Amino acid sequence: MSEAxxxxxxxxxxxxLEANEREFRRxxxxxxxxxxxxxxxxxxxxxxxxxxxLTVLKHRLALLGTALGPAQETLRAQVESAIALxxxxxxxxxxxxxxxxxxxxxxxxxxxxxxxxxxxxxxxxGPQVSLEIGVLPAMDDARQTLLFRAAxxxxxxxxxxxxxxxxxxxxxxxxxxxxxxxxDDGVGCDPALALTSGGSGLGGLRExxxxxxxxxxxxxxxxxxxxxxxxVPLSGE
Numbered sequence: 001m002s003e004a005x006x007x008x009x010x011x012x013x014x015x016x017l018e019a020n021e022r023e024f025r026r027x028x029x030x031x032x033x034x035x036x037x038x039x040x041x042x043x044x045x046x047x048x049x050x051x052x053x054l055t056v057l058k059h060r061l062a063l064l065g066t067a068l069g070p071a072q073e074t075l076r077a078q079v080e081s082a083i084a085l086x087x088x089x090x091x092x093x094x095x096x097x098x099x100x101x102x103x104x105x106x107x108x109x110x111x112x113x114x115x116x117x118x119x120x121x122x123x124x125x126g127p128q129v130s131l132e133i134g135v136l137p138a139m140d141d142a143r144q145t146l147l148f149r150a151a152x153x154x155x156x157x158x159x160x161x162x163x164x165x166x167x168x169x170x171x172x173x174x175x176x177x178x179x180x181x182x183x184d185d186g187v188g189c190d191p192a193l194a195l196t197s198g199g200s201g202l203g204g205l206r207e208x209x210x211x212x213x214x215x216x217x218x219x220x221x222x223x224x225x226x227x228x229x230x231x232v233p234l235s236g237e
Contacts, residue, residue, distance in 0.1 A: 028211035036145055043100040046093050054090040058083055110144040111136060114151055121155055127164045134172035137234060146212045146232055147178055153205045154182040154228040162186025162226055173234060180230040188225055191218040
């Protein structure tokens with residue numbers, strides 16, 4: 001076989017591999033979109049369906065409590081206990097709904113959603129989360145969701161594993177890329193182990209970013225904190 005023939009076969013093989021890679025990424029992005037649509041639907045069902053029913057139930061229990069006479073203190077205490085349980089379940093339902101797909105991401109965009117995420121993590125008793133967000137260009141829903149999920153997964157990982165006292169989330173855009181960093185002052189980790197551990201979620205985040213044309217880097221060592229670096233293209237497929 002001639003060198004020209006070998007070169008032709010090599011070029012054809014390379015083009016087929018590139019086409020397969022493009023198709024793999026397209027299918028992967030389609031799966032991610034289906035997952036996000038399902039999260040959005042479940043979040044709406046929890047908020048508008050289960051949440052509304054619990055609100056009505058709580059109101060009716062309150063009416064029942066006010067209708068009880070002075071001689072029915074035992075029953076009144078049971079009703080008040082049921083109202084307290086209803087209130088806690090309603091709050092848990094709303095919290096789960098927001099974790100699945102915060103409405104603020106669809107209504108007000110990425111920056112507002114990140115500020116809500118940082119505030120809610122700090123208010124839940126976790127480390128203080130600070131934000132530095134530069135001027136961001138308009139982004140489509142897929143890119144905003146990808147960056148939000150990257151921030152959410154990185155913050156969750158820091159809260160669960162890092163034992164950090166403070167976390168800084170920085171997001172800027174330049175050279176047609178969105179650059180995000182999540183830096184904590186926690187106990188650090190072995191990046192290779194963290195990326196292969198099923199418990200951290202960072203390995204899944206890396207694959208999701210790759211499907212979106214982005215990149216992921218984990219910089220850390222035991223005792224020296226952790227820095228998650230994410231890049232997402234602002235244009236292209």
